[in-house]
Amino acid sequence: MTPQTISQKILAKHANLKFVEPGQLISCKVDLVLGNDITAPPAIKEFEKIGVSKVFDKKKIYLVPDHFTPAKDIKSAEQVKMMRHFAKKYGIVNFFEIGCMGVEHALLPEMGAIKPGDLIIGADSHTCTYGALGAFSTGVGSTDMAAAMATGEVWLKVPEQLKFIYKGKLRKWVEAKDLILYTIGQIGVDGARYMSMEFTGPIIKQLSVEGRLTMANMAIEAGGKNGIFDVDTKTAAYLKKAKAGKGIVYHSDPDAEYKKVYNWDVTEIEPQISFPHLPSNTKPVSKCSHVKIDQSVIGSCTNGRIEDMRVAAKVIKGKKVHKDVRLIILPATQKIELQMIKEGLTEIFIKAGAAVSTPTCGPCLGGHMGILAEGEKSIATTNRNFVGRMGHPKSEVYLSNVAVAAASAIAGHIVSPENL
Amino acid sequence: MKGQAWKFGNNIDTDLIIPARYLNTSDPAELAQYAMMDADSEWVDKMKKGDFIVAGDNFGCGSSREHAPIALKAAGVSAIIAKSFARIFYRNAINIGLPILESPKAAEEIKEGDEVEVDLSSGTIKDITSGKTYKAQPFPEFMKKIIDAGGLIHFLRKK
Numbered sequence: 001m002t003p004q005t006i007s008q009k010i011l012a013k014h015a016n017l018k019f020v021e022p023g024q025l026i027s028c029k030v031d032l033v034l035g036n037d038i039t040a041p042p043a044i045k046e047f048e049k050i051g052v053s054k055v056f057d058k059k060k061i062y063l064v065p066d067h068f069t070p071a072k073d074i075k076s077a078e079q080v081k082m083m084r085h086f087a088k089k090y091g092i093v094n095f096f097e098i099g100c101m102g103v104e105h106a107l108l109p110e111m112g113a114i115k116p117g118d119l120i121i122g123a124d125s126h127t128c129t130y131g132a133l134g135a136f137s138t139g140v141g142s143t144d145m146a147a148a149m150a151t152g153e154v155w156l157k158v159p160e161q162l163k164f165i166y167k168g169k170l171r172k173w174v175e176a177k178d179l180i181l182y183t184i185g186q187i188g189v190d191g192a193r194y195m196s197m198e199f200t201g202p203i204i205k206q207l208s209v210e211g212r213l214t215m216a217n218m219a220i221e222a223g224g225k226n227g228i229f230d231v232d233t234k235t236a237a238y239l240k241k242a243k244a245g246k247g248i249v250y251h252s253d254p255d256a257e258y259k260k261v262y263n264w265d266v267t268e269i270e271p272q273i274s275f276p277h278l279p280s281n282t283k284p285v286s287k288c289s290h291v292k293i294d295q296s297v298i299g300s301c302t303n304g305r306i307e308d309m310r311v312a313a314k315v316i317k318g319k320k321v322h323k324d325v326r327l328i329i330l331p332a333t334q335k336i337e338l339q340m341i342k343e344g345l346t347e348i349f350i351k352a353g354a355a356v357s358t359p360t361c362g363p364c365l366g367g368h369m370g371i372l373a374e375g376e377k378s379i380a381t382t383n384r385n386f387v388g389r390m391g392h393p394k395s396e397v398y399l400s401n402v403a404v405a406a407a408s409a410i411a412g413h414i415v416s417p418e419n420l
Numbered sequence: 421m422k423g424q425a426w427k428f429g430n431n432i433d434t435d436l437i438i439p440a441r442y443l444n445t446s447d448p449a450e451l452a453q454y455a456m457m458d459a460d461s462e463w464v465d466k467m468k469k470g471d472f473i474v475a476g477d478n479f480g481c482g483s484s485r486e487h488a489p490i491a492l493k494a495a496g497v498s499a500i501i502a503k504s505f506a507r508i509f510y511r512n513a514i515n516i517g518l519p520i521l522e523s524p525k526a527a528e529e530i531k532e533g534d535e536v537e538v539d540l541s542s543g544t545i546k547d548i549t550s551g552k553t554y555k556a557q558p559f560p561e562f563m564k565k566i567i568d569a570g571g572l573i574h575f576l577r578k579k
């Protein structure tokens with residue numbers, strides 16, 4: 001039997017083939033189709049044009065209004081209204097109103113919607129997040145979403161495979177986020193274009209599942225089609241807690257073929273900062289001399305989980321946000337928000353002078369809840385720092401891990417918590 | 421198809437093509453007004469229907485928003501010629517019927533303002549100004565069928 005990687009095995013299974021090879025175009029059955037308040041409305045319009053009377057599966061379609069919700073203006077409200085009506089009309093079970101919603105890529109793993117071995121497509125580029133749980137998961141556009149809602153299938157090109165091995169010892173304050181920022185800094189924003197990124201090695205085994213979700217989330221920032229991780233006991237515990245099914249666990253064959261294998265010792269890696277205007281413009285935090293900031297954003301599908309909130313609280317506890325800085329904290333789901341309250345984290349943040357928001361994508365994409373004016377700078381735990389990403393085309397976004405974003409909010413400039 | 425070339429660099433991301441602040445609608449005509457807004461705020465007024473975008477590597481990287489190819493198509497862009505395309509943008513363009521051509525050489529050599537002619541069926545790109553001709557990467561059979569049908573939805577309807 002031809003040796004294969006996890007990604008290839010999942011694709012082959014869903015295309016009803018014994019094996020697949022890079023470059024092959026295949027039609028796959030999907031286990032889950034996702035859309036949000038930006039991408040679902042065009043998908044709904046296209047779906048209605050196909051001329052089918054029902055969706056392929058009422059339980060496998062997830063509609064999560066998170067980008068401009070709670071509705072920021074009339075047009076956004078209309079978009080969500082359209083999703084709500086569509087969900088009612090076709091009996092779609094998984095539509096999430098505010099009050100039970102969350103940022104899609106934090107919500108779905110948390111609620112147990114993702115299982116190892118699944119094939120998932122979502123009309124959102126960060127759908128690649130779910131690879132952390134051993135699923136093949138990739139972002140598509142609205143027309144693909146429409147077609148999949150009707151047929152339960154998607155056409156895919158089998159990607160070439162890249163392997164990233166992380167060894168050594170993690171320094172204090174270095175998070176999973178830094179590993180992925182470092183990786184993107186090394187290979188560039190198209191270093192994995194069209195390819196599958198497999199993350200492995202002793203350091204990956206040490207990471208929590210939440211950390212792995214952070215890394216898989218940003219595979220797209222290197223142009224990757226998907227990011228994927230092995231399923232281990234930590235994954236199994238996570239799935240059990242989320243009440244997800246066990247799924248099918250695949251492992252890469254030891255002699256599977258990779259286009260390239262990267263071997264990295266992380267011992268010397270510091271917290272990383274991506275300078276404007278590309279996630280690949282990374283520098284170690286010690287090399288960022290006095291970048292003054294106007295805002296710090298902690299949240300998003302990359303770093304808005306409870307583990308992130310605990311790190312932020314550890315740095316911020318007992319301190320005050322710098323008088324020239326606005327600190328905005330966005331728990332990614334309702335469950336996380338509640339947990340923050342229970343653990344006293346919300347109180348720590350509010351006492352420090354931070355604004356704590358209901359779950360939303362908000363400022364991450366320059367939607368609402370913290371838009372930058374001309375010339376302003378924000379540090380953010382989000383995943384993109386393109387021109388105009390958080391507001392004015394002449395504003396700037398610096399990407400970092402949670403501890404650095406928290407420390408910088410206190411200091412008023414970009415700094416490692418070590419030097420606070 | 422014939423038109424003028426507008427040149428853009430590498431890694432033109434979807435936030436440059438259509439900033440998220442305009443994504444509270446999916447109406448093509450409305451989106452078209454903001455096409456390439458943050459790269460060049462006057463571009464939409466300068467370009468004419470039928471013009472081409474000529475760009476470097478990884479065109480359309482970033483988000484999965486189909487609004488990006490929709491905005492360009494609605495603005496009147498007849499095709500995009502680039503060294504390479506980001507994955508989701510590539511699918512979206514094919515799915516909505518916006519022609520894209522991958523040709524590193526053409527993308528490198530065609531200059532801003534050049535008169536360009538493209539024959540999609542043969543994948544030939546002609547720079548009328550310089551007199552040079554280029555051949556784009558051919559599409560796989562399967563994708564050709566989607567393109568010929570006028571996009572994925574028309575393709576499915578036929579099926």
Ligand code: SF4
Binds near residue numbers: 067104301360364
């Ligand atoms: S948090 Fe940001 S990156 Fe994540 S889905 Fe929302 S807008 Fe996209």
